[in-house]
Amino acid sequence: MARIALDAMGGDFAPSATVAGALLALGEIDRSHRIQLVGISDVIRRTIDSELSGALAFLAPHATRLEIVEATETIEMSEKPSTVIRGKPNSSMHVGLRLQAHGQSDAFISAGNTGAQMAISSHVLRLHPGLSRPAISTVFPTARQQIVVLDSGANVDCSPQELVQFARVGSVYAEDILGRSNPVVGLLSIGEEAEKGNAAVKEAHQLLLRSGLNFQGNVEGRDIAMGASDRGPFDVVVCDGFVGNALLKFYEAIAPTLIQLVAKHAGLSHEQVAAVLKQLDYSEQGGAPLLGVKGVSIISHGKSTSRAIKNAIKVALRAVESRMSEHIGRRLSENGNGGAVA
Amino acid sequence: MARIALDAMGGDFAPSATVAGALLALGEIDRSHRIQLVGISDVIRRTIDSELSGALAFLAPHATRLEIVEATETIEMSEKPSTVIRGKPNSSMHVGLRLQAHGQSDAFISAGNTGAQMAISSHVLRLHPGLSRPAISTVFPTARQQIVVLDSGANVDCSPQELVQFARVGSVYAEDILGRSNPVVGLLSIGEEAEKGNAAVKEAHQLLLRSGLNFQGNVEGRDIAMGASDRGPFDVVVCDGFVGNALLKFYEAIAPTLIQLVAKHAGLSHEQVAAVLKQLDYSEQGGAPLLGVKGVSIISHGKSTSRAIKNAIKVALRAVESRMSEHIGRRLSENGNGGAVA
Numbered sequence: 001m002a003r004i005a006l007d008a009m010g011g012d013f014a015p016s017a018t019v020a021g022a023l024l025a026l027g028e029i030d031r032s033h034r035i036q037l038v039g040i041s042d043v044i045r046r047t048i049d050s051e052l053s054g055a056l057a058f059l060a061p062h063a064t065r066l067e068i069v070e071a072t073e074t075i076e077m078s079e080k081p082s083t084v085i086r087g088k089p090n091s092s093m094h095v096g097l098r099l100q101a102h103g104q105s106d107a108f109i110s111a112g113n114t115g116a117q118m119a120i121s122s123h124v125l126r127l128h129p130g131l132s133r134p135a136i137s138t139v140f141p142t143a144r145q146q147i148v149v150l151d152s153g154a155n156v157d158c159s160p161q162e163l164v165q166f167a168r169v170g171s172v173y174a175e176d177i178l179g180r181s182n183p184v185v186g187l188l189s190i191g192e193e194a195e196k197g198n199a200a201v202k203e204a205h206q207l208l209l210r211s212g213l214n215f216q217g218n219v220e221g222r223d224i225a226m227g228a229s230d231r232g233p234f235d236v237v238v239c240d241g242f243v244g245n246a247l248l249k250f251y252e253a254i255a256p257t258l259i260q261l262v263a264k265h266a267g268l269s270h271e272q273v274a275a276v277l278k279q280l281d282y283s284e285q286g287g288a289p290l291l292g293v294k295g296v297s298i299i300s301h302g303k304s305t306s307r308a309i310k311n312a313i314k315v316a317l318r319a320v321e322s323r324m325s326e327h328i329g330r331r332l333s334e335n336g337n338g339g340a341v342a
Numbered sequence: 343m344a345r346i347a348l349d350a351m352g353g354d355f356a357p358s359a360t361v362a363g364a365l366l367a368l369g370e371i372d373r374s375h376r377i378q379l380v381g382i383s384d385v386i387r388r389t390i391d392s393e394l395s396g397a398l399a400f401l402a403p404h405a406t407r408l409e410i411v412e413a414t415e416t417i418e419m420s421e422k423p424s425t426v427i428r429g430k431p432n433s434s435m436h437v438g439l440r441l442q443a444h445g446q447s448d449a450f451i452s453a454g455n456t457g458a459q460m461a462i463s464s465h466v467l468r469l470h471p472g473l474s475r476p477a478i479s480t481v482f483p484t485a486r487q488q489i490v491v492l493d494s495g496a497n498v499d500c501s502p503q504e505l506v507q508f509a510r511v512g513s514v515y516a517e518d519i520l521g522r523s524n525p526v527v528g529l530l531s532i533g534e535e536a537e538k539g540n541a542a543v544k545e546a547h548q549l550l551l552r553s554g555l556n557f558q559g560n561v562e563g564r565d566i567a568m569g570a571s572d573r574g575p576f577d578v579v580v581c582d583g584f585v586g587n588a589l590l591k592f593y594e595a596i597a598p599t600l601i602q603l604v605a606k607h608a609g610l611s612h613e614q615v616a617a618v619l620k621q622l623d624y625s626e627q628g629g630a631p632l633l634g635v636k637g638v639s640i641i642s643h644g645k646s647t648s649r650a651i652k653n654a655i656k657v658a659l660r661a662v663e664s665r666m667s668e669h670i671g672r673r674l675s676e677n678g679n680g681g682a683v684a
Contacts, residue, residue: 156540189584190584221589221594223595225595225596240540243588245532245562246562246563246588247589249563253567255600258604266610268604272607276607
């Protein structure tokens with residue numbers, strides 16, 4: 001039995017996408033689970049009624065497992081994390097995350113302001129000891145298998161020690177969410193040799209060799225597309241949040257662009273294009289956990305549809321059921337200061 | 343009348359791809375131009391004979407515009423730039439670039455060891471004043487128009503001043519090679535706001551605002567795929583060589599991967615797939631100039647086919663005929679220390 005808190009107010013298509021996503025999830029997950037819709041209760045109540053009077057009417061029996069949690073403030077996409085942390089203590093993010101900190105919820109999901117979610121998650125849930133910053137870990141579809149790429153945007157300037165921390169927490173993610181045993185870790189660089197890369201990456205390479213992780217060595221941009229380097233497939237790619245974010249956003253945009261190009265050339269039908277896009281669709285994954293916080297905080301894309309929200313709820317459930325956060329805490333404590341052999 | 347020196351020994355498919363590429367180019371470019379094949383003359387002579395006795399026999403009349411320049415040493419892909427600069431003074435790279443330094447050639451092209459080519463180019467040709475390092479500028483196909491991305495691998499850790507220098511030389515490239523007037527420059531970051539990015543990018547943003555360049559502001563990974571941000575299309579994207587290289591290599595690998603995926607789903611023919619891949623084919627561009635050296639040094643992909651070499655020769659010709667290097671020198675001298683307003 002898990003209780004998943006969802007920021008009903010977060011995202012470009014909220015609250016209808018969030019409420020509909022919650023209903024869709026309840027229709028698919030085990031009946032022991034409950035969803036806590038956090039936000040302005042009047043708005044949420046009206047949205048539930050409206051969704052259940054339309055195409056989702058068949059989900060009405062599941063609505064009893066929806067709970068509404070009042071949060072009087074909302075955070076806009078343009079607001080600065082530093083001001084909202086203390087400036088909006090009754091935001092849907094604060095309220096949802098405090099439920100978890102107080103043992104009244106098991107996970108939190110938002111498609112709202114990512115920077116705010118990171119800051120408030122770290123503030124309310126706190127970080128596991130041994131970690132200096134949390135990381136956003138995103139799943140990339142590749143030619144071969146899905147891989148975890150982190151950090152994909154939380155930290156723009158990373159120390160070598162932080163890159164090693166990302167490798168540790170990313171490995172737990174690959175185990176618990178993707179079901180990989182003894183995940184293979186690659187370090188993004190501009191050449192496979194240990195001496196290639198910027199200063200932080202070169203030092204991180206040396207630390208990773210002594211980290212006890214299943215470290216494959218450096219991987220390059222092309223290897224990310226293939227899910228494998230010359231040394232074989234890998235499960236986790238570690239990089240700083242600047243390059244990770246650039247790659248993620250480039251990938252999100254180039255995939256539909258290329259597919260439209262093929263479709264135009266080859267005279268494909270809309271249905272054929274849609275079938276391919278579905279394979280690559282980020283909404284299939286739904287959410288990227290903010291790894292390192294004591295608890296579960298799932299970051300969803302601002303443009304999340306109800307299906308993306310539904311899938312984010314499933315990711316949250318897997319994180320709760322696999323006890324991912326506990327495993328991350330244990331893994332970090334086994335390795336002193338986040339795993340950088342001091 | 344231009345004289346283009348080609349490293350006959352450089353690249354995975356040399357010397358047959360380089361010699362065949364030279365012959366193909368001579369068949370298409372103005373008859374006033376000559377190509378200097380630099381390398382071990384016996385090997386080059388034999389390769390010319392063999393190419394002209396096969397499918398390229400029809401190009402035999404053009405072979406008179408081929409010149410062979412002896413270079414007794416070759417540089418392997420695995421050799422370190424630092425050791426070959428002085429350690430192999432008679433390499434095909436040294437000899438080809440020295441021709442240019444001595445006024446006996448107008449451009450140099452190699453598909454060999456990129457690090458060595460950068461180092462030897464800077465050493466032999468020297469840099470334009472106002473520049474601390476040269477940059478590799480690559481053309482990316484986008485949903486809209488081609489754009490120039492630099493640096494794509496020469497410099498992994500870049501100062502804000504260097505990013506501004508890249509913006510200046512990249513703008514000249516967009517003018518002279520892509521024919522854009524008053525090119526629009528974007529700075530790669532992880533958000534469009536000026537305060538988003540790592541430390542170097544945030545400072546570069548401020549310097550670019552005062553640079554006199556047509557600076558659009560920050561662009562994100564997704565904008566690179568589209569060739570445009572919310573503020574409109576752009577011609578040049580500036581980034582450090584670490585992220586530029588990761589994006590370039592990712593793009594090179596993800597495009598065929600995605601297209602094969604579509605082809606499988608939609609039952610496309612090989613011919614249909616080939617037609618699309620051609621649009622995105624990097625060999626269509628052929629070469630990336632090392633911008634900032636006094637002269638023309640074109641870096642071709644190690645896997646260059648004869649067609650890629652042919653196209654690299656055409657890029658070199660455009661650089662020579664447009665007087666790109668001279669324009670870069672003038673642009674930098676107009677702006678003091680590489681354009682960072684001191």
